[in-house]
Amino acid sequence: MMPPSSNSSTGGAEEGKQCIVNDHMGPFPVLYILIFIISLPGNLLSVWAFIRSPRAKQQSTSVYLVNLLVADLLLLLALPIKILKDLGAAPWSLMVFHCQASGVTIYISLYASIAFLAFIITDRYLQDCHTLSSLRLQEVGFARLLSLVVWMLLLLIMVPNMALPIQEVQEQRYLSCSSLKKDIGLHWHTLTVFLCTALFLNASAAVLLSSGLALKRLLGSRKEPKLWVDARRAAGSVAAVALAYVLSFVPYHVVRTPYTLAQTKVITDCQTKKQLFLGKESTLLLSVLHLCFDPLIFFYLYKPFRQTVRRMLPCSGNQTVGDTQEPTAEERMQPLTSEQRQDAV
Template sequence: MMPPYSTFSAGDTEQQKQCIVNDQMGPFTVLYILIFIISLPGNLLSVWAFIRSPRAQQQSTSVYFVNLLVADLLLLLALPFKILKDLGAAPWSLMVFHCQASAVTIYISLYASIAFLAFIITDRYLQDCQKLRFLRLHEVGFARLLSLVVWLLLLLIMVPNMALPIKQVQEQQYLSCSSLKKDISLHWHALTIFLCTALFLNASAAVLLSSGLALKRLLGSRSDPKLWMGARRAAGSVAAVTLAYVLSFVPYHVVRTPYTLAQTEVITDCQTKRQLFLGKESTLLLSVLHLCFDPLLFFYLYMPFRQTVRKILRNPTVRGTEEQTEDKMIQPTTSAELMDGV
């Protein structure tokens, strides 16, 4: 392992002392490889199940689930480039490509996942709240429009990080992506982080509000057994997604802002930079871990997806004879019936 400080020549005329923060990536790389291997079959099965599901894109919930799946697939495509870079096995051109393109794709996927998980939680509460159904926020057309706005907003914020010019630096074993950025690129990167943090805070407010209202409805329906069953189902669904949301994304955003200050040289102490980098990588690992949990959420929360998966995994010799029978037995017609979390 190289020391925190290392000296590189710059044009053979100047000695420049550089703080190396990413020389301890071995354990993270092993965990990223495990996450990739574990999550890939579940996400591919999810793609196949949504393609086969006859009710895909017919409910607002399914629109958000499909967009969440698209975000997961983007992350799966970008993750191997990060693994190769962190392993030190990538050629220099691939390391630069990761900093310019695949690393940005990871963050597009991350914040798309944040937005769509928040939409799923809010939509789940609205479906079971009769008083708010007149708002029509859970209609398919609105869900599609909202999803389009999210993708366009993220691309508008993130794509300049791919397009802005970078510096020519000497090839080195431990490349820090921020060292490639010119001043204008570094300033836009910092602006991107703060804009995405604002998106996270707004999504978190929606999650907290929906979770609190679902809990209030559950507590208020204890005296009515019929209302209690529906409220318990809604609260269980909201709680499952909220738990995944909190564990995946809250720790990362606690560390993200101070780490950005280290990237922009507001924080200059090398040891502090190294600690913040390790904290950022540890919490980013938690965020990436949602790749493994999302297929479980699809199966747990969305009945058409669950039915399709069961048909796919069933013995082909009996699947054909039972498929039509099952479809006749279960014909949910509303969003609330499609989302039977518990």
């Protein structure tokens, strides 16, 4: 049985009193449980479908989608520990483990998802351009190299948060992860937040540019019916993923920086800290919600995945219009390229 929380200073306290920000989690654990239950079958189905899908590793799109799926699986592994901690059902050792390892894993997954969704949106736009430079960017080898760079960069930024030594604090009912960190840990945590925010801003710039160019192409093709159909299809796929990106990740980053200032004692007012914590948890919930939408993105964007899933269903004899689309005007002009891309339409 854990002793009740003490009023003495345990790190993160001020003037002899402890500011507890996570003692009223409200509906958050229940919502996280619902997200976990809803998203688990879809992501497990995605794993099975990608394993069974033919030619699953021969396109840049599939490389980014597979890496997005890996990020989702990491989040699914770490989420139950956060749920137990938020419910107050986790033992002390598991709460410390969450602060040191599983909580960091959640953020590794979060920023990997941001990067790969941005790559997918950009790739969808480039598929419709068929310029020489875009063809180079869509090479499978380049996509794999870019994915490796993302994972290595995130590990380089995040792993020190797991490895840096922590300080001993009194066992208590409510644990704030920042109270475990020594000064060097707090400084690295702050640096991590700003580096990841920079990654988010660069990814967002790519999303904004790709979405804007897709819209520009759509508006420019209004007088040509054939080009209009192709541009509308491309703009629709880009806009759908971009909307999911914005709803999931933009609100979180609006709150993230001021919340970090509260963690590092720049903001000391306890009531302000509580409000920022609730804002961070609310927007983090939106970010985690992408677990439920990503299987739909896999199904919508990658034809071999679609075909594999449909083979599992009882009434899947007829293909939909999306699986029997005619090549676009640009694809007819570039037959070799269309042969490599028809499954990604």
